[in-house]
Amino acid sequence: MPELPEVETVRRGLEPTMEGAKVLKVETRRANLRFPFPERFAETLEGRTIVSLGRRAKYLLLYLDQGPPLICHLGMSGAFRVQTEDESLTPGLFHHPRSKLEAHDHVVFHLLCRDDVTRRVIFNDPRRFGFMLFATEVPAIHPMLDGLGVEPTGNALDGAMLATLFKGKQTPLKAALLDQTLIAGLGNIYVSEALWRAGLSPRRAAGTIAPAKGQSSLRADRLATAVRSVIADAIEAGGSSLRDYRQADGSEGNFQHRFSVYDREGEPCPKPTCRGVITRIVQSGRSTFYCPVCQR
Structure with a gap:
């Protein structure tokens, strides 16, 4: 989709x-x-x-x-x-x-x-x-739009907001990011890419990015920045040419040529200092791609 x-x-x-x-x-x-x-x-x-x-x-x-x-x-x-x-x-x-x-x-x-x-x-x-x-x-x-969460395209989505949204949640971080009542519009591809950019495992409990009292919100800040940047980059590139998606002018998107982890199972992690290999797992019936070495 x-x-x-x-x-x-x-x-x-x-x-x-x-x-x-x-x-x-x-x-x-x-x-x-x-x-x-x-x-x-x-x-x-x-x-x-x-x-x-x-x-x-x-x-x-x-x-x-x-x-x-x-x-x-x-x-x-x-x-x-x-x-x-x-x-x-x-x-x-x-x-x-x-x-x-x-x-x-x-x-x-x-x-x-x-x-x-x-x-x-x-x-x-x-x-x-x-x-x-x-x-x-x-x-x-409208019933189709009621209850949708914050848009991931503006500064409203920051580390503090993510920490608040995910506080106390034991659900995997990827599942929390896909919850449309929390953040509206994120899908499987861009969540995988954002988690890689943030260096966070999709298996991590979502609540663990919320800082304990007196600690910094480094993980939440990194993730918010990664989500906003991956969405902005994908829009600038015209989207990802997967399956049936095509732009209004008929041309194909090229963000798929910039994928770091999505659909790259078995390939070396593209981070220069990482020696990990991209792994595919299944979460809630959907493929997740990540580097188990640098995403913790």
């Missing part, structure tokens, strides 16, 4: 086309994706202007000049494709390219863009795990 950097890259790729555009027509080519489309889905959108595109965790938000925002989720295989008569661009980056088969084109937005050019934004989703729902009140209290 696309992680936060991939979703942010898609948002940025769609923004030049969708922001400020008038919705002329919406086609739904089936009755549902993961969930049925809301009643009067097309009618609610048609004639509206898209004021801005936002993101909360792994969700895209389309804010309109009137009516509720539209919440979009890419699911496992969803992608947006921007089309004019002369070009077709798919924002996103993936190791296994996203589908462009028209049989999987489920939603088509016909837009009059700010440059007075008519474009189509097409949502393609072979597995149909994505969805589009309206936030009938405030997005922050």
Whole structure:
């Protein structure tokens, strides 16, 4: 499933086309994706202007000049494709390219863009795990968004906050980082990478990074810095081209070429002073990659 950097890259790729555009027509080519489309889905959108595109965790938000925002989720295989008569661009980056088969084109937005050019934004989703729902009140209290934790992209996520969130928790550190009620948007890839950068074992009890009274919060500080930096680097690189993720312009992300531990089982640890070998373990049914020598 696309992680936060991939979703942010898609948002940025769609923004030049969708922001400020008038919705002329919406086609739904089936009755549902993961969930049925809301009643009067097309009618609610048609004639509206898209004021801005936002993101909360792994969700895209389309804010309109009137009516509720539209919440979009890419699911496992969803992608947006921007089309004019002369070009077709798919924002996103993936190791296994996203589908462009028209049989999987489920939603088509016909837009009059700010440059007075008519474009189509097409949502393609072979597995149909994505969805589009309206936030009938405030997005922050929609059931899909309610209870999400702090975003890992700003200075709000610091060592003190991590220490507070994880204090007393005996769950493994990796599991705590994946808990969306604590930190919103982190996924398997970037948690593995952040833990390696911070030199912390994914097996470590989460509460152990919270300092005892009178001690420094060095571990928590290192981890907060690592999380923010790995997310920022991944966004700058356009995400990771894994499985079905692709950017809004159709190009592939290249952060996968910068992986230090993820999917590198059996390779030497890339830290110059470390002689460890990257190991793969399974935690809660998911692969974890780490260096057992330098991550403690």
